Amino acid sequence: MAVMHLQSHPSLVEQAYDAIIDEIADGALAPSTHLVQEVLAERYGVSRQPIQQALLLLKSDGIVQDAGRRGLVVAPLDMQMMRDRYQVRATLDALAAGLAARRCAASPEIAQQTKRQGEHILEVGFDAVAAGAIKAMIAHDVAFHAFVYDASGNPMIRPTAEIHWRFLRRVMGEVLRKSEPPISIWQQHRDILAAIVAGDPNKAEARILSHIQNAAARLAANAPTGDDNAHEKHGAQKGRTEAADPDDDVRLAPRMRRPAGPGAQAGGGWP
Amino acid sequence: MAVMHLQSHPSLVEQAYDAIIDEIADGALAPSTHLVQEVLAERYGVSRQPIQQALLLLKSDGIVQDAGRRGLVVAPLDMQMMRDRYQVRATLDALAAGLAARRCAASPEIAQQTKRQGEHILEVGFDAVAAGAIKAMIAHDVAFHAFVYDASGNPMIRPTAEIHWRFLRRVMGEVLRKSEPPISIWQQHRDILAAIVAGDPNKAEARILSHIQNAAARLAANAPTGDDNAHEKHGAQKGRTEAADPDDDVRLAPRMRRPAGPGAQAGGGWP
DNA sequence: ATTCCGAATGTTGTATTCAGAATTCAAACT
DNA sequence: AGTTTGAATTCTGAATACAACATTCGGAAT
Numbered sequence: 001m002a003v004m005h006l007q008s009h010p011s012l013v014e015q016a017y018d019a020i021i022d023e024i025a026d027g028a029l030a031p032s033t034h035l036v037q038e039v040l041a042e043r044y045g046v047s048r049q050p051i052q053q054a055l056l057l058l059k060s061d062g063i064v065q066d067a068g069r070r071g072l073v074v075a076p077l078d079m080q081m082m083r084d085r086y087q088v089r090a091t092l093d094a095l096a097a098g099l100a101a102r103r104c105a106a107s108p109e110i111a112q113q114t115k116r117q118g119e120h121i122l123e124v125g126f127d128a129v130a131a132g133a134i135k136a137m138i139a140h141d142v143a144f145h146a147f148v149y150d151a152s153g154n155p156m157i158r159p160t161a162e163i164h165w166r167f168l169r170r171v172m173g174e175v176l177r178k179s180e181p182p183i184s185i186w187q188q189h190r191d192i193l194a195a196i197v198a199g200d201p202n203k204a205e206a207r208i209l210s211h212i213q214n215a216a217a218r219l220a221a222n223a224p225t226g227d228d229n230a231h232e233k234h235g236a237q238k239g240r241t242e243a244a245d246p247d248d249d250v251r252l253a254p255r256m257r258r259p260a261g262p263g264a265q266a267g268g269g270w271p
Numbered sequence: 272m273a274v275m276h277l278q279s280h281p282s283l284v285e286q287a288y289d290a291i292i293d294e295i296a297d298g299a300l301a302p303s304t305h306l307v308q309e310v311l312a313e314r315y316g317v318s319r320q321p322i323q324q325a326l327l328l329l330k331s332d333g334i335v336q337d338a339g340r341r342g343l344v345v346a347p348l349d350m351q352m353m354r355d356r357y358q359v360r361a362t363l364d365a366l367a368a369g370l371a372a373r374r375c376a377a378s379p380e381i382a383q384q385t386k387r388q389g390e391h392i393l394e395v396g397f398d399a400v401a402a403g404a405i406k407a408m409i410a411h412d413v414a415f416h417a418f419v420y421d422a423s424g425n426p427m428i429r430p431t432a433e434i435h436w437r438f439l440r441r442v443m444g445e446v447l448r449k450s451e452p453p454i455s456i457w458q459q460h461r462d463i464l465a466a467i468v469a470g471d472p473n474k475a476e477a478r479i480l481s482h483i484q485n486a487a488a489r490l491a492a493n494a495p496t497g498d499d500n501a502h503e504k505h506g507a508q509k510g511r512t513e514a515a516d517p518d519d520d521v522r523l524a525p526r527m528r529r530p531a532g533p534g535a536q537a538g539g540g541w542p
Numbered sequence: 543a544t545t546c547c548g549a550a551t552g553t554t555g556t557a558t559t560c561a562g563a564a565t566t567c568a569a570a571c572t
Numbered sequence: 573a574g575t576t577t578g579a580a581t582t583c584t585g586a587a588t589a590c591a592a593c594a595t596t597c598g599g600a601a602t
Contacts, residue, residue, distance in 0.1 A: 047557045084427040091366045156355040318587045
């Protein structure tokens with residue numbers, strides 16, 4: 001791969017973190033690949049120092065793990081682990097959807113605003129499906145669920161769930177490609193949003209739960225081969241005129257964030 | 272504070288991480304304290320390098336945050352945030368308790384083993400309450416809930432919840448000290464365990480939920496003063512013949528862990 | 543006296559160097 | 573031939589060095 005120079009301001013550590021996790025997510029760095037600091041440093045045109053720090057973060061996430069006595073490897077993608085993470089995410093999503101519904105029930109203004117924001121996300125989501133752009137579909141899926149987390153009014157839900165998204169992202173592309181057209185996903189999103197805006201917590205929870213169980217089942221059905229996979233993908237994708245559209249790219253929150261900005265939310269007391 | 276020398280094998284980064292988070296948890300480093308790498312490095316007798324990396328990890332946890340243009344500060348302890356984290360934890364604990372109950376219902380052997388392990392934890396927990404040892408009580412409380420996470424059979428729950436424990440630990444001491452004797456906490460633990468072993472998921476979930484709501488309410492009632500607090504504590508505690516008993520200390524999992532050891536769990540497919 | 547400019551200082555991010563440990567390779571020995 | 577020892581190499585963690593930038597302090601100009 002060509003040497004690309006990173007630039008400062010988002011610190012080199014953050015850039016290295018993002019660059020590496022992206023390469024892992026889309027298979028350019030296959031599971032069980034040995035990661036050598038020097039090699040990565042050279043690839044990104046920086047010293048070993050920021051790479052080492054980025055790897056430390058990745059290791060604390062569990063995205064990479066130490067290999068035997070020396071060095072790190074890309075964590076193998078373990079289907080059981082993915083199911084476990086889907087299950088945790090389901091619980092968190094249900095919590096968020098329920099809270100969001102309650103918030104909408106409590107305040108018409110919030111309901112109104114939630115409706116507007118949600119519908120905008122739905123719109124671009126449907127567009128991505130229509131266009132058949134896999135990466136964009138993933139990005140907008142992330143965006144929809146992040147929207148639900150935020151709509152809950154509990155700012156701790158999003159970062160808690162994001163850890164799992166970092167993993168799930170590794171298999172979502174595969175699943176979307178193999179399974180039937182994902183228009184149903186966005187129909188479910190539409191229904192979830194409707195329940196939230198209508199202020200019906202039970203319905204919102206139930207719908208988002210079945211939505212995620214659906215996704216998990218789809219994963220199980222299309223389980224990528226145990227250890228390494230997703231190789232042709234990268235080559236095949238290179239052809240596709242490299243994402244000019246800025247949201248045609250999967251964006252998670254930057255690794256570093258402050259837990260709650262001043263006045264991030266008014267949040268009523270928890271029942 | 273005296274210069275204490277850290278030793279290698281648990282890497283200096285990990286040791287620094289633990290040392291700093293401990294000082295934050297028990298108030299030796301008050302909220303909003305400015306953290307200067309050089310100072311910490313000197314205090315622990317290491318170079319800036321491991322300190323910088325430990326701070327990076329702490330920052331990614333949200334335990335410290337950047338202060339304006341330069342430097343880091345200990346995150347102020349925000350009561351709203353604590354409530355939000357309790358809420359997330361409640362959901363995760365309920366998930367774990369429900370799953371654990373289902374597992375017990377499915378297999379008498381597992382139920383038996385869960386019962387034995389759980390009762391042992393209860394025993395030492397009650398002892399700690401009887402002895403009135405605050406730090407030990409916190410440690411055993413952590414141990415009980417970690418036990419429930421593990422009993423769920425979903426190994427992703429524990430690390431997800433542990434993030435929140437790292438914060439909650441900062442206020443638990445305060446709350447335990449101020450509120451009525453925490454014997455009721457351990458009675459609740461006993462009841463939760465009973466429901467799990469009996470294989471009753473609904474009851475287990477309901478009980479652990481009310482247990483945590485209870486704890487959150489206790490926190491709200493004894494909210495430490497907005498920004499800085501817990502100072503006499505450290506001085507007063509110094510007298511108490513520094514924890515000879517190894518579990519007389521709050522132990523969370525080390526920051527670095529592998530997500531799922533080989534054969535960590537057999538875990539049946541999620542419904 | 544107050545304000546503005548600039549030098550001195552402090553602090554961080556990044557690079558480079560150093561030391562120790564693990565792996566590899568090869569030659570020597572059985 | 574197979575095994576074993578040991579030296580060269582590779583790689584990581586930690587220390588030190590360096591450069592950019594922000595803050596502070598002091599003096600000069602108004």
